Amino acid sequence: MAQQRKRNPNGAGTITKRKDGRYQCAVYVLQPDGTRARKFAYGKTWAECDAKRRVLLDKAENGVPVPTRSAKLAEWLPYWLDNVVKPRRKLSTYDKYEAHVRLYLVPRLGAKRLESLAVADVRRFLAQLARDTTPATAKEAHRVLRSALSSACREELISRNVAQLVEPPRTKPRELTPWTLDETLDFLAVARKDPLYAAFVLAIAMGLRRGEIVGLRWSDLDLDNRVLYVRQQTQRRRGVLYDDDPKSRRRRAVPLPAMCIAPLRWHRMRQAEVRVRAGETWQESGHVFTTRTGRPVEPRNVYRSFTRIAGDAGLRVIRLHDARHGTATLLTAAGVAPRVVMEILGHSQISITMEVYTHVVQDTQREAMSHMDRLLRRRSATGDPRR
Known part of the structure; x- marks a missing residue:
């Protein structure tokens, strides 16, 4: 008499033989909606069906959802x-x-x-x-x-x-139109008396994002050693201001240009005066850029001030984010390597930096070819018989 197979313990599923000769296992598994339901699997032999049963049990024990039918x-x-x-x-x-x-x-x-x-x-x-x-x-x-x-x-x-x-649809790249050096200097001259002047200097000289500027704290600044630490950004979502990691979670330490030191020191002294005038209404947050009561400034208000000053100065009104492209353009034109520019701006991919780099290189190539043109014309004008 053949030895009878032992029954599986409760919760281990069952294996039965169907009328068509195949074997069928049934196991209770977790569904994507959190409920549990029976999942059936089939095999030509008992061993094949048992292997499928064990796979289903392993997923059930590890909380992996296994829909009994293909989910919509x-x-x-x-x-x-x-x-x-x-x-x-x-x-x-x-x-x-x-x-x-x-x-x-x-x-x-x-x-x-x-x-x-x-x-x-x-x-x-x-x-x-x-x-x-x-x-x-x-x-x-x-x-x-x-x-x-x-x-x-x-x-x-x-x-x-x-x-x-499936390849995604093709999109037209946004044309970069940052300010020229003269336009940038004109803006800084007009913005010098604005309470957010130091913020605009950081945006232009260091390419900080708006959220990174608003989220900057005094503990992130080492003015003596001229280092700025980008550790968080402040965003408004669902009607609430909150701190989050920088974009692409790229925290970084960036050397502070000398031109940023004086505006930041002046801003710190001005903030101390505002704190005294606010008295008990001051809410200490440690942020560099605050309202009259110590709360972080609204990210949108930084942009509004930026465009208002540009309009008053008679300049082209650009996005505050375009100041980052201007920073990348100036750094690249100065001969800074793309990988270094990427680290300064906190780009997640070198391809993003290269979009600006290619734009500047084309201008440099155009200037180089104009030099070549002048050299060839000069030689041609000398009447060299070898031409």
């Missing part, structure tokens, strides 16, 4: 936002991803199941979205979808990421 994008994307993006990414990134999921991905692709989503579906979605909005919006939606499907691949919900097989 409308089900997976909210789960991905709450459990993958929110714990690991910055709030600004989460808000941007959530907006694309809510406005574009779920309404247009939400009914598709993960396993049935095809390359053609993604290509049609991007083409239609580019027509209805802008190519830049479609390109960002493609990035969000690609990231979400990559997470689904890691959780073994799908075998391939079809978004990676």
